[in-house]
Amino acid sequence: MNYHPKVEPTQGLRIVITGGVTGGHLFPGVALAEEFTSRDSRNRVQFMSIGNELEKKVLEKKGFELIPVRVQGIKGRGIVNLIKSVFKLPSGLWRAVQSLRNFNPHLVISMGSYAAGPATLGAWLLGKKTVLCEQNILPGVTQRLLSLFAERIYVSFEETGKKFSSAKVRCLGNPVRSEILAALSKQEPFNPEKDSGAKPFSLLIVGGSQGAHSINMTMIEALGCLEDKKRFRFVHQTGVQDEVLVRHAYEVYGTEATVAPFFEDMGNLYHEADLVICRSGATTVAELTALGKPALFIPFPHAADDHQVLNARSLVVARAADMIFEEELTGQLLAEKIQYYAANRILLFQMAEKSKLSGHPDAAKNIVEDCCELLGGSQMVFSGSLNSVVPF
Structure with missing residues (x-):
């Protein structure tokens, strides 16, 4: 049955955002949720995903409800795990359908990953309106x-x-989170005299929400190859596994560094960085381009359909970033890249300007507006700034 609940002026919208598992899928969903609720406090957003520790931590802090659904990925898992995954699909779909019936959303938004499957399919079975947000240049199987x-x-x-x-x-x-976009208000015009050696060259090293072991180990090797280590300041997100080892390496080399398994205040860290060394997941690319930050990408070599290389290449072609393939990555090469960009601040500024041209800082706002237009349809029209939905 195609049932689209009417939105009464005193009730606001009910939105389900599904998909997650990693920060690359979760954080854009959070950005959309914040945009919906900031427009109208009566709007309610519920997340539906597998309920891992990252999702629980982020969504609890943001104050959004999380409905866990049992589901596992299918692609590249081997025959035994494939069979287990298939047998979990019916129970995951049933759980999603029951939750959707209880919440009765006006719209279901899929952010991708296998976790989005049950809720999006369940929404279709219940006749709910659904939309997709595809972050990567090459869509995944689920999307x-x-x-x-x-x-x-x-x-x-x-x-x-x-x-x-x-x-x-x-x-x-x-979509990019509001706390990331807040860094835009702190940006200052490039000053060649101020920004060409008077202060330490600041590097932000991020391997994604879970860190990246190969980048961590190569950075340790690169420290031994860097000349004049006092010229540099490092902020390094390691993930839990490598935190102690990486912190010890910076201490041994006497290099100024802030090391942590995970950073909350990414907006300020992006703002302070002269160069970001990172993977090239779609959300990282979106954050960098929204702020106009130059990056040295080291794509994750096992990403589905090699989408991280494709994401990075789009900015490399635009001369907004540089890239090292992991199979070519060595401590010596990484050190040479760091020293090259530290000595060429004007080039970094030019990369930053080109990066900004590829950015969409208003993505969350524009997507939410289009969702509201979709919900308007033949049942309702929008009053004023789309904050309220009024039946005909």
Whole structure:
């Protein structure tokens, strides 16, 4: 039955955001949730995903409800795990359908990953409106399948839209969290005299929400190759496994560094960094381009369909970033890159300007506005700034 609940003026919208597992899928969903609730305090947002520790920690801090659904990925898991995953699908779908019936959302938004499958399929079975947010330049298997049920598909790259029905596609960018965008107000015009050696060259090293062991180990090796180590200041997100080892290496080399398994205040860290060394997941790319930060990408070599290389290459071609393939990564090469960019601040400024041209800092706002337009349809119109929904 196609049942789209009416939105009464005193009730606001009910939104389900599904998908997550990693920060790359979760954080854009959080950005959308914040945009919905900041527009109208009556709007309610519920997340539906696997309920891992990252999701629990982030969503509890943000004050959003999380409904856990049992589901596992299918691609590349081997025959035994594939069978286990398939047997979990019915119970995950049943749980999703029951939760959707209870919450009765006006809209379900899929952020991708296998965790989005049950809620999006359940929404279709219940006749709920659904939309997709595809962050990567090359869509994953889950999103390609779920696109059959979606009424809108929001993409970050023009090229991505070619993978879906053109009538559904809107290229509006990848949503970025408000605390990241807050760093935009702190940016100052480039000053060659001030920014060309008077202060330490600041590097932010981030391997994603869970760290990256290969980057951590190569950075330790690079420390031994760097000349004049006092010129540099490092902020290094290691993940839990390598924190102690990496911190000890910086201490041994007498290099100024802040080391932690995970940083909360990424907006300020991006702002203070002269160069960011990182993976090239879609959310990282969106954050960097929204702020206009130059990056040295080291794509994760085992990403599905090699999408991290594709994400990075789009900025490398635009001369907004540099890239090292992991199979070519050595401590010596990384040290040479760091020293090269430290000696060429004007080049970094030019990369930053090109990066900003690729950014979509208003992505969350524009996607939410389009969702509201979709919900308006033949049942309701919007009053004023789209903060309220009024029936005909």
